Every structure is written in structure tokens, then in C-alpha cells.
Amino acid sequence: MERKGGTVSHLPEDIKRRVFAIMGRLRQERYMPLVAPEGVTPSEATVITAIHMSARAGVGPVQPHIIAKGLHHTPSAVSQTLKALEEKGYLVRERMSGDSRAVSLILTERGIAAAQEADRMYEEFFGDLLAYIGRADADHLLDTFEKILSFHRAQADAGKMERIDLGGIFDQGGPGCEGSPCA
Numbered sequence: 589m590e591r592k593g594g595t596v597s598h599l600p601e602d603i604k605r606r607v608f609a610i611m612g613r614l615r616q617e618r619y620m621p622l623v624a625p626e627g628v629t630p631s632e633a634t635v636i637t638a639i640h641m642s643a644r645a646g647v648g649p650v651q652p653h654i655i656a657k658g659l660h661h662t663p664s665a666v667s668q669t670l671k672a673l674e675e676k677g678y679l680v681r682e683r684m685s686g687d688s689r690a691v692s693l694i695l696t697e698r699g700i701a702a703a704q705e706a707d708r709m710y711e712e713f714f715g716d717l718l719a720y721i722g723r724a725d726a727d728h729l730l731d732t733f734e735k736i737l738s739f740h741r742a743q744a745d746a747g748k749m750e751r752i753d754l755g756g757i758f759d760q761g762g763p764g765c766e767g768s769p770c771a
Contacts, residue, residue, distance in 0.1 A: 625701075680693075
């Protein structure tokens with residue numbers, strides 16, 4: 589590949605424009621599926637799902653700071669959501685032995701049911717997405733993402749990129765992945 593002034597000289601202008609345009613739209617038009625079961629807000633559903641995924645993954649006691657880090661939210665924002673969920677009966681906080689300041693988050697039966705409903709709603713959303721784009725396009729998209737990831741790893745190995753660990757404990761995959769990578 590011949591480079592001129594920091595750009596690849598043979599990359600067609602229309603491809604560059606489309607890539608930058610879609611990247612910009614992806615940043616600006618952030619869409620999230622509405623997967624909030626009856627009685628909880630989308631933020632509360634996200635936290636319930638995070639607690640449920642953490643518990644299933646067996647990462648140890650599920651603590652507020654772990655949820656905040658995994659969701660890339662501030663501890664105070666997560667704390668407010670946890671308070672609301674506790675008041676609604678979706679979770680309980682238990683003091684951890686050895687440190688009276690630390691708490692472990694445990695979903696109640698109601699919380700587990702909400703997490704399972706959120707999982708079902710995610711599954712439905714992704715089923716609808718797959719039906720919309722079709723299996724062949726979905727496979728092609730995933731293959732392309734794998735190539736991009738492979739390229740990024742090779743660039744990092746060559747010292748041309750840096751891998752940034754965001755510290756997410758939920759990077760293992762979505763609902764149904766049972767705490768292991770969904771590949």
C-alpha cells in the first residue's frame with residue numbers, strides 16, 4: 589500500500605466519504621432497543637441485566653462499582669438507579685463480611701424475572717434485525733467485523749495502534765451468551 593501524506597493513495601474517494609459519513613451517523617444517531625420490562629425504566633433494565641449477567645458469569649460478589657465500571661456510568665448514577673430498584677423490590681443490598689462499607693447486589697425473584705424478560709426482549713429485537721437484513725448479509729457483516737478486528741490486532745502488534753481496555757465486565761457478549769464470548 590502506497591501512502592501519500594498520511595492517506596492511502598488508492599482508496600476511492602466515494603468509499604472514504606461513505607465510511608466517514610456512516611461513522612459520523614453511528615456516533616450521532618445512537619439507537620437503543622427498548623428492552624425495559626413493565627415497571628422499570630430503560631436505565632433500570634440495563635442495571636438489572638448487568639447484575640444478572642455478572643451473577644451468571646460468576647465474577648464474585650456483584651458490587652455497585654463493578655456495575656458502574658462495566659456500564660461506563662458514574663458510580664453516583666448507578667447508585668441512584670440501585671436505590672430506585674431496591675425501593676421497587678427488584679434487588680437487595682447485603683453487607684459483605686470483612687468490610688462493612690461494601691455491599692453485594694442480589695436480584696430478588698422479581699429482579700430475576702425482569703432480567704429474563706429483558707433477555708427475551710433483546711432476543712426478539714435481534715431476531716427482528718436478522719429477519720430484516722437477512723442471514724447472508726448478517727454473516728457478511730460479522731465476517732467484516734472479524735476482519736476489522738483482526739486488522740486492529742495486527743496494527744496494535746505492529747505498534748501502529750493502541751488497545752484501550754475500557755474495563756467492561758460485560759464485553760463477553762449479550763443475553764444468552766452465559767458469560768462467555770459469543771463468537
